[in-house]
Amino acid sequence: MPESIEQFHARVLAAQGTAGGRFPLPEDGYTTWASFPFDGELTVKPIGPLAAEERPREGDDPADCHCAPGATPSPDWPVRWRDALWQINQAPPSGxxxxxxxxxxxxxxxxxxxxxxxxxxxVLSVLIAQGMESLPSVGRCQIGRYGDGGAHAHVWFIARPARMPEVRGTFNILWDDLLPPTPRDVLRENADAVLGHVFAAYGGDLLDG
Ligand SMILES: [Zn+2]
Structure with missing residues (x-):
């Protein structure tokens, strides 16, 4: 039978106790990578007790979800493309x-x-990746599904800047909070190019947002 979360958590806490209450930083692990954003003395946060249950998410009750009839769309996350079944939102300015x-x-x-x-x-994922990876400032389209904040399915397509070794790989999503926000007019031009590719290959409607 697969391990329960109680067993998993107990195993983690036992190892943490053996380590003196905090896990050490991996000596030759990711903290030594060129892409690790932080420098100086760092310690690992201790793992705490097991929560009684998973934290509730926005949209656990469909009546409270952003897709519910009458819900007010967020101006910070405008819908820039849609067809009858899917939509693509543009995220607010970030790094x-x-x-x-x-x-x-x-x-x-x-x-x-x-x-x-x-x-x-x-199909849509591949088209978005193609469009993003055609942008002159982008080295890779990184894709993430976390789902811990909202219950309505949503997948992140994150344009990783090209030729900047520090932001390559896993930590790009942390650099996204550290680099200066991309100006809105630049974001819009980039989004227009990517969504133009989606529209040409898949159809749907382009929206001003
Ligand atoms: Zn929903």
Whole structure:
């Protein structure tokens, strides 16, 4: 039988106790990578007690989700493309050249997608990646599904700046909070180029946001 979270957590706490109450930083691990954003003396936060339950998420109750009829759309996350089944939102200014969010228009989490929706998700993901990786400032389109904040399925497409060794790889999402916010007019031009590619290959409607 697969390990329970109680067993997992107990194993972690036992190892933490053996380590003196805090895990050490890995000597030859990611803290030595060129992309690790932080310098100087660092310590690892201790792992605390197991929570009684998973923290509630926005949209656990579909009536409270941003997709509910009558919900006010967030001006910070404008919808820039949509068809009858999917939409792409543009994230607010951050350190990345562009962040787009792909989500189904019908309420549900990633695991609720039908096979048809899952196939469309795959096609749209590839088109967004192609569009982002064609931007002159972008080295890679990084893709993330976390789902810990919102229950409505949403996938992050994060443009990783090109030719900057510090932001390459896992820590780009941390650099996104550290680099200066990309100006809105630059974001818009980048988004227009990516979504123009999606529109040309897939159809749907481009929106001003
Ligand atoms: Zn929803």
């Amino acid at each position: 990345s050249p562009l962040i787009l969010i792909l989500e189904p228009r019908e309420h549900g989490d990633l695991g609720d997608l039908s096979r048809e929706r899952a196939a469309e998700y795959g």
